[in-house]
Amino acid sequence: MKRALLLLSIFATTSAFAQISKGNILAGGGATFTSSRHEIDNYALTNLPVTATESSLTVSLNGGYFLVDKLAVGLRLGVDRVAEDISINSYSYENTTSQWGPFVRYYFLHKSKTVNLFADASYFSERDGIFKKDVSPLKGYNLVAGPAFFLNRAVALELTLGYSHSKYKNRENGNNTFLSGVGLQVHLGKGK
Amino acid sequence: MKRALLILFAFAVTSTTSAQIDRGNILLGAKTSFKNNNWKSGYRDSTGNALAGKHTVLAANLSGGYFLFNKLAAGARLSLNQSKSESNWNPGKEGDIKVTWGPFARYYFLPRHEKINLFADAGYYFEYETYNRGQGEDSNNGYTIAAGPAFFVHPTVALEFSIGYSRRLSTEPGTKYYSVQTALGLQVHLGSNKAK
Numbered sequence: 204m205k206r207a208l209l210l211l212s213i214f215a216t217t218s219a220f221a222q223i224s225k226g227n228i229l230a231g232g233g234a235t236f237t238s239s240r241h242e243i244d245n246y247a248l249t250n251l252p253v254t255a256t257e258s259s260l261t262v263s264l265n266g267g268y269f270l271v272d273k274l275a276v277g278l279r280l281g282v283d284r285v286a287e288d289i290s291i292n293s294y295s296y297e298n299t300t301s302q303w304g305p306f307v308r309y310y311f312l313h314k315s316k317t318v319n320l321f322a323d324a325s326y327f328s329e330r331d332g333i334f335k336k337d338v339s340p341l342k343g344y345n346l347v348a349g350p351a352f353f354l355n356r357a358v359a360l361e362l363t364l365g366y367s368h369s370k371y372k373n374r375e376n377g378n379n380t381f382l383s384g385v386g387l388q389v390h391l392g393k394g395k
Numbered sequence: 396m397k398r399a400l401l402i403l404f405a406f407a408v409t410s411t412t413s414a415q416i417d418r419g420n421i422l423l424g425a426k427t428s429f430k431n432n433n434w435k436s437g438y439r440d441s442t443g444n445a446l447a448g449k450h451t452v453l454a455a456n457l458s459g460g461y462f463l464f465n466k467l468a469a470g471a472r473l474s475l476n477q478s479k480s481e482s483n484w485n486p487g488k489e490g491d492i493k494v495t496w497g498p499f500a501r502y503y504f505l506p507r508h509e510k511i512n513l514f515a516d517a518g519y520y521f522e523y524e525t526y527n528r529g530q531g532e533d534s535n536n537g538y539t540i541a542a543g544p545a546f547f548v549h550p551t552v553a554l555e556f557s558i559g560y561s562r563r564l565s566t567e568p569g570t571k572y573y574s575v576q577t578a579l580g581l582q583v584h585l586g587s588n589k590a591k
Contacts, residue, residue: 230581231581232580232581233578233579233580233581234578234579234580235576235577235578235579235580236576236577236578237574237575237576238574238575238576239561239572239573239574240571240572240573240574241570241571241572242570242571242572243569243570244569244570245569354583354585355551355585357549357550357551357552358551358552358583358585360425367430374437375437376434376435376436376437376445378432378433378434379432379433379434380430380431380432380433381429381430381431381432382428382429382430383428383429384426384427384428384429385425385426385427386425386426386427386428387423387424387425387426387581387583389549389552389581389583391548391549391552
């Protein structure tokens with residue numbers, strides 16, 4: 204136990220040239236598109252062949268720029284789309300939602316620290332469709348904070364705890380959400 | 396414009412870096428989130444109580460691999476999605492869970508110092524899920540294969556684009572279940588040759 208604490212204290216006091224200096228970039232996210240097909244030669248209820256197809260698109264991107272040392276601003280974008288088609292009765296279903304919003308992030312400790320602490324505040328707007336005008340979009344904000352463990356100069360393992368509040372326009376009550384997460388954050392820039 | 400793109404592409408293809416695909420290095424992917432949403436509606440029952448409840452969602456996607464040889468990694472992937480909900484109008488927790496896990500192997504075709512490499516990835520998966528709010532359950536297994544380019548934007552970070560195919564093997568006679576997937580994402584490489 205003592206040895207583990209000693210290792211932790213060495214790690215916490217070790218310095219690295221973390222990429223949180225002015226002019227560097229935060230990058231993250233990904234995109235996947237999946238199209239699945241389910242074929243049944245002889246469906247028991249109809250004694251006919253049945254085909255079901257499902258496609259899903261998930262996009263989650265974030266990018267930020269350090270305006271000054273330790274302070275970054277950026278944008279997060281997300282799209283989720285699900286579509287289904289079943290050959291029985293020509294059933295089809297489609298739902299698309301999109302989310303976007305700005306964020307600001309601040310690191311509290313010196314930029315050379317291997318373990319740093321950050322706080323992140325963001326605003327988001329979520330709507331049906333992507334470019335469609337939504338009369339009652341969901342709007343809200345997230346506040347999260349936690350430690351960032353720089354595994355090297357470009358990658359940080361982040362633990363977060365936070366709070367989110369959101370509310371549909373024209374509706375009285377909102378949602379209050381507790382958030383926690385673990386993830387890898389990529390830092391790129393001139394200090395490669 | 397064409398000329399600029401050609402120059403950029405030629406530079407990217409011929410640039411080299413000490414990519415982390417050597418024996419002993421690690422592939423790492425981690426993303427987990429937990430949300431506990433307490434909500435309250437404007438709807439009220441006959442006694443005047445507002446409809447309220449909570450909804451929790453746990454999502455975890457973890458992957459880890461180890462380069463057994465230069466350019467060849469083997470590892471495991473785990474994905475967990477669990478949701479639960481309850482409300483004062485419908486007491487008792489309801490929810491579903493889906494867990495997918497399995498081994499994978501990945502091979503990079505070009506020399507390890509290339510800034511743009513090509514990889515192929517093959518995995519086997521086991522899956523367990525409940526549906527209809529826990530009323531039903533299902534277990535499956537199958538395989539996935541994928542391939543694509545990896546652009547090393549840093550010695551320890553690659554931007555990957557892949558096209559893949561997945562086939563479920565545990566289907567009943569006379570049925571087929573398969574899917575095609577394209578993906579774009581960042582892959583983290585760590586190990587003994589950390590970038591300085």
